[in-house]
Amino acid sequence: MSLTLEQLRKHFQQRGLKFTSQRYAVYQALASSTEHPSVEALYSIVKRSYPTLSMNTVYNTLETLKEIGIASEISLWHDKARFDANQTPHHHLVCLGCKKIEDLFDNTLDALALSPRAKHRYQILGHRVEFHGYCSDCNNRKDKPKKRREPKWLKKD
Amino acid sequence: MSLTLEQLRKHFQQRGLKFTSQRYAVYQALASSTEHPSVEALYSIVKRSYPTLSMNTVYNTLETLKEIGIASEISLWHDKARFDANQTPHHHLVCLGCKKIEDLFDNTLDALALSPRAKHRYQILGHRVEFHGYCSDCNNRKDKPKKRREPKWLKKD
DNA sequence: ATGGTAAATAGTAATTATTCCTAAATAGGA
DNA sequence: TCCTATTTAGGAATAATTACTATTTACCAT
Secondary structure (H helix, E strand, C coil), X not given: CCCCHHHHHHHHHHCCCCCCHHHHHHXXXXXXXXXXXXXXXXXXXXXXXXXXXXXHHHHHHHXXXXXXXXXXXXXXCCXXXXXXXXXXXXXXEEECCCCCEEXXXXXXXXXXXXXXXXXXXXXXXXXXXXXXXXXXXXXXXXXXXXXXXXXXXXXXX | CCCCHHHHHHHHHCCCCCCCHHHHHXXXXXXXXXXXXXXXXXXXXXXXXXXXXXXXXXXXXXXXXXXXXXXXXXXXXXXXXXXXXXXXXXXXXXXXXXXXXXEECCHHHXXXXXXXXXXCCEEEEEEEEEEEEEEHHHHHCCCCCXXXXXXXXXXXX
8 A cells, every 4th residue: 555665765766866764754654644644743753763853854755745746735725714705505626826716616516425334424514526727827827847857867667 | 695784784693793894894805705815815905994904803703704604714624734645536524523534435526527618727637525524423522512692682583 | 872891803922834044964876 | 985965953934823902892771
């Protein structure tokens, strides 16, 4: 399920990133948790084995794990709260470029329900669907993905 | 669509909350925007007509609007970032009580797509579905909704 | 209309999450 | 083993939110 040490090392080295014990430990902590941990939670866990660990390293590592596609941030809008006075059921279409949020009215999405199995364990009050992508404006003027300098010895796979 | 002054007044007064010009102005600003504004955005708008407005008032007002059910916060997890190493498609089930997040594997949810009309304007990279409710634990020991002292003159409708 | 009172506001300070900065440490190619 | 660019640790800076408190105000009772 989660990556082995060797797989992980490969992910890093293929991109010219160093494979450090801190990065390994943070990945391990994240991958072995089912609780969708916060930065602080990971910091606390890893700090037990790396007492000099800094928060910064956890932030950086998570950013790197996201960039190489082996972890994700599940809280898309954690930066600041956003509000809506429209109380009719609807969903959202979020542009990852300009952060614009469009309303999405769609009966099919409104009608989604939990599987009966999950349902009996939860009292569900609502659900949200958000689609992520680039709006036509941002899609055109979209920045090329951040380019790390590729090491000359890079092995394509 | 959005509430009239009198409807709004009623919402407040029925719950023993005072109907202040600041609250009205914040609601107006929120309801007349399609941009899902942040606290700061609302503050800037309303401050034009209420130069002494404080951020605190905007925060409080939004909290109140949420409590009485005439506005919502669309960013459920804005407080801190949460991460996941599981890269297989899945969705989430969030307990509003204990904030626990469970994974939800469901092919139907994975397969949701934008309506063709919306689709042609966006390059969609993914989507997420989150269900909100109370897990069985929290449902049992769930706090009764915060009780404001009901004024004796309260009119039931 | 007026006064009394609990609630709301403004303003500021405190807290929390995140980002920025820099010197020291180190992974990994040469 | 050496060199160097990257990474780390630690602390400072910033941004979002919450807490605190004196003053003001909405609104019920008179």
